[in-house]
Amino acid sequence: MSDRRPAPTASLASPLQPGVERDPRPGLAGAAPESLLAWLLACGEPAYRARQVADALWRRHASTVDEMRTLPAALRTELAAAWRVDTLVESSVRPADRGLTEKALHRLDDGRLVESVLMRYPRRPGRRERATVCISSQAGCAVGCPFCATGELGFGRDLAVAEIVDQVRFWARELAGDGRHVTNVVFMGMGEPLLNVDAVLSAAAALTDPDRFALGGRHVTISTSGVIPGIERLTELRPPWTLAVSLHAARPSLRDVLVPLNRRYPVEEVVAAATAYARATGRRVSYEYVMIDGVNDTAADAAAVAALLRGRLVHVNLIPMNPVAHTAWLPSSPARVEAFAAALLAAGIPTTVRRNRGDEIGAACGQLAAERAGLPAPSAVQRRRELEVGAGAAALSDGRS
Numbered sequence: 001m002s003d004r005r006p007a008p009t010a011s012l013a014s015p016l017q018p019g020v021e022r023d024p025r026p027g028l029a030g031a032a033p034e035s036l037l038a039w040l041l042a043c044g045e046p047a048y049r050a051r052q053v054a055d056a057l058w059r060r061h062a063s064t065v066d067e068m069r070t071l072p073a074a075l076r077t078e079l080a081a082a083w084r085v086d087t088l089v090e091s092s093v094r095p096a097d098r099g100l101t102e103k104a105l106h107r108l109d110d111g112r113l114v115e116s117v118l119m120r121y122p123r124r125p126g127r128r129e130r131a132t133v134c135i136s137s138q139a140g141c142a143v144g145c146p147f148c149a150t151g152e153l154g155f156g157r158d159l160a161v162a163e164i165v166d167q168v169r170f171w172a173r174e175l176a177g178d179g180r181h182v183t184n185v186v187f188m189g190m191g192e193p194l195l196n197v198d199a200v201l202s203a204a205a206a207l208t209d210p211d212r213f214a215l216g217g218r219h220v221t222i223s224t225s226g227v228i229p230g231i232e233r234l235t236e237l238r239p240p241w242t243l244a245v246s247l248h249a250a251r252p253s254l255r256d257v258l259v260p261l262n263r264r265y266p267v268e269e270v271v272a273a274a275t276a277y278a279r280a281t282g283r284r285v286s287y288e289y290v291m292i293d294g295v296n297d298t299a300a301d302a303a304a305v306a307a308l309l310r311g312r313l314v315h316v317n318l319i320p321m322n323p324v325a326h327t328a329w330l331p332s333s334p335a336r337v338e339a340f341a342a343a344l345l346a347a348g349i350p351t352t353v354r355r356n357r358g359d360e361i362g363a364a365c366g367q368l369a370a371e372r373a374g375l376p377a378p379s380a381v382q383r384r385r386e387l388e389v390g391a392g393a394a395a396l397s398d399g400r401s
């Protein structure tokens with residue numbers, strides 16, 4: 001159910017209540033085509049029903065069985081008993097940027113909340129209109145990057161394939177209302193995609209399958225904070241998707257703080273794995289770098305990034321940090337961002353600065369869900385600030401003198 005009121009109200013349920021019963025029916029959009037066909041045949045239906053179900057699901061983005069009007073009533077009843085046409089129980093949309101950005105908070109069957117964001121890019125000279133959807137792959141996240149609101153929530157659970165692709169179908173339905181469609185999907189919402197790698201790979205396959213969502217392979221981006229086994233899985237598959245690595249620091253001691261997964265998968269090894277992906281696929285790897293004032297935006301940091309990435313098939317995106325409640329850190333100033341970009345460009349590294357979309361609606365991942373979950377107690381916020389600022393300062397000074 002889509003609620004397009006300007007701001008969400010308390011209508012969405014709070015996160016998981018102990019003892020809540022899950023809906024046992026799997027999500028229809030997560031079914032592999034051969035499984036769906038086998039189920040229809042077992043129901044005594046002709047094979048062509050599979051095409052009719054797929055059309056309703058992937059072309060008309062049906063969210064209820066009643067919208068599958070090409071199917072006979074008896075089959076719709078059987079479908080509804082066995083499958084969920086939409087795994088998003090309830091959604092609430094918040095617009096920003098004069099309607100160019102919209103953020104949705106979705107409630108799942110167990111009460112957990114996940115977010116997705118639609119970013120519209122109007123037509124420009126030489127550039128077609130685009131509608132990019134940023135989706136979540138997990139409820140919460142175990143990586144715990146200190147500048148990220150999702151990290152503050154902790155890990156909830158992995159999302160199922162249908163729960164991932166239903167976020168895209170949600171926005172496809174919204175866009176269809178004004179004759180538009182989703183042109184790009186980025187796995188950059190809540191969660192670490194490559195820690196839910198099976199579901200993420202299946203979801204990306206469904207989104208780029210010509211018989212299902214039919215998005216061009218190059219229009220899908222999978223991000224990771226550096227899960228090397230997941231990058232290696234991608235390299236073996238050689239998909240046409242773009243790999244994005246959340247870098248945020250090139251100096252290991254600082255990256256240990258900003259991306260705690262660095263202690264398990266060190267940054268040099270992550271870059272080596274990503275470079276193997278670039279070699280195998282011929283696809284440029286995108287490196288995301290959230291810029292935090294006085295923490296990772298110095299000339300020494302730029303030099304470290306240049307030394308790490310020079311001569312590789314890469315593109316660097318600099319993103320001024322979104323302020324979040326639990327840290328004392330602030331976004332880098334435009335002047336510092338420009339100086340950082342200039343240093344990377346001078347080292348021959350293609351670099352762009354990405355403006356954060358929808359700051360005022362909490363576009364930092366997990367921010368809306370964090371609001372819903374209730375902000376942490378002031379004493380916990382203070383303790384965390386002290387720890388992080390202390391750790392950041394220690395890492396900052398490391399190797400500087």
Ligand code: SF4
Pocket residue numbers: 141142143144145148149150151152189190191192225365
């Ligand atoms: S930035 Fe990404 S990987 Fe890090 S805590 Fe947030 S969601 Fe997880």
